[in-house]
Amino acid sequence: MPKMENSTAISIIGAGKVGSTLALLLHRAGYRIVSVISRRKSSAKKLARLVGCRNYSDSISDIAPAAGIIQIAAPDDELSTIAEELAGCPSLDFSAVAAFHTSGSLTSDELLPLKRKEATTFSLHPIQTFSKSSTLSRQAAMMKNGFYGFEGPSAGLKIARRLVRALNGSLVRIPKEEKILxxxxxxxxxxxxxxxxxxxxxxxxxxxxxxxxxxxxxxxxxxxxxxxxxxxxxxxxxxxxxxxxxxxxxxxxxxxxxxxxxxxxxxxxxxxxxxxxxxxxxxxxxxxxxxxxxxxxxxxxx
Ligand SMILES: NC(=O)c1ccc[n+]([C@@H]2O[C@H](COP(=O)([O-])OP(=O)(O)OC[C@H]3O[C@@H](n4cnc5c(N)ncnc54)[C@H](OP(=O)(O)O)[C@@H]3O)[C@@H](O)[C@H]2O)c1
The missing domain is CATH 1.10.1040 (N-(1-d-carboxylethyl)-l-norvaline Dehydrogenase; domain 2)
Structure with missing residues (x-):
């Protein structure tokens, strides 16, 4: 279990449909968004404004050192590269970091470079569809009483349960070997x-x-x-x-x-x-x- 001194401080990587929806809901639930990072600075800025965060960037290395939780909602193919980049950030105290991604098909193994640095890693997948045609406020409303597929170790489970409670949802445990099914x-x-x-x-x-x-x-x-x-x-x-x-x-x-x-x-x-x-x-x-x-x-x- 990580030290998690900043248990409600969260950094967001990927300001797309899923990332923005969860960030907004966590912000409303009292989580402090300490950095927003996305491929384009304009996307990061837009979300940062919405969740009252001053630190936004298009570079992983700008992640706030205070990040207790790191949410990664980027395309599946980018996850391992992002994890590698995060693992190279000298400012992060990895033993106090919990990082999760939101992919439905990939497991927490995508975040192995962070796990090797002693961060707690897991995957937390909202069991919902986020379409381009939907607005952020509709997506946020859709997640009320939503379900989240969790896969990862028990240290991650405790953190995920807290996140899901804040999101007004319910957590569903998924065995790692059956994630693809x-x-x-x-x-x-x-x-x-x-x-x-x-x-x-x-x-x-x-x-x-x-x-x-x-x-x-x-x-x-x-x-x-x-x-x-x-x-x-x-x-x-x-x-x-x-x-x-x-x-x-x-x-x-x-x-x-x-x-x-x-x-x-x-x-x-x-x-x-x-x-x-x-x-x-x-x-x-x-x-x-x-x-x-x-x-x-x-x-x-x-
Ligand atoms: N869509 C769904 O229905 C759904 C449902 C559940 C789970 N998921 C999962 O959630 C994750 C995100 O999906 P999404 O639908 O939210 O995708 P999306 O709307 O395309 O958003 C992905 C975001 O990631 C950013 N990004 C791309 N490469 C990046 C990088 N190297 N570093 C930092 N940010 C990067 C993009 O940045 P810019 O905007 O700055 O270009 C974009 O904002 C995926 O793993 C997906 O499988 C999706």
Missing amino acids: YHIACVFASNYLTSLLGTVEDLAVRVGGDLRLSHFKPLVRTSMENAFLQSPAMALTGPVARGSSRIVELHLDVLQKTDKQIAELYRQIGLKSLSLAAAGKSLSPHAVKKLKRMLESHRSEK
Whole structure:
């Protein structure tokens, strides 16, 4: 456990979407932002003004010596270089420093140069999406009662718990060896769900008439709520869950003629739906077998 004399003094590296949101929330929670460093001085200055910090720079070596905690929210590929640069800063008392990055896919090993200098290192990943199109105040509001994936040693856990409490969130421990699997789950929960809505939008355009993506909003919301309230297996409805092979075949026939990529998606997600329906025991073994054969073979038959 580091000495952490400056337990609420924090330096921010990376004044982008995630870095700025967390910095703002920590500032509001009473943390003292002692330096803001970003690739461009203009980004650092903008965030520094917002969080009442006078020390901003585009150079890691300008980090405040008082930094107790260092938050690194830079692109994944930059993390190890930043850690190397930080490890070369003569002004830092590393045994009193806790450094974390916010990547969802990479582990605290990216910060090894700092760990070797006896700093406490961990990763703390907000389980949320931060889009370019969103404003900082909306992003900050979105993080209320948010979850943070933590990976690292127990000394880091104590510091992370304090940070997450200040952020009004909850901490979720992630085993280091499964960090990448955790990130794949995040990709499905966010990015691929968004891509599925892109597919809904494509189909709405093909249907024409008055139909727009926004008309699916109540359907999407209720499906999500049901899955969280019950379980995905319990919440599943539709032709696969009902064992309606006639309708599934009709869908596949139409898609094969209109859009082969969507047909392939339909088949793959249909197979996942089938395993959910089978787990929920709502279908007879015969219905499961028939649908499985149809979803697996439809492409090669056509
Ligand atoms: N976006 C999401 O939905 C999301 C969600 C959870 C976690 N994350 C993770 O959070 C981290 C940051 O992502 P982000 O979405 O906030 O990215 P971002 O908006 O692109 O911000 C990255 C920031 O890092 C700065 N930067 C780049 N290279 C740097 C360097 N060598 N030294 C110092 N600063 C540097 C950039 O500087 P300038 O602005 O000055 O050019 C930029 O402000 C990544 O690890 C990402 O995987 C992202």
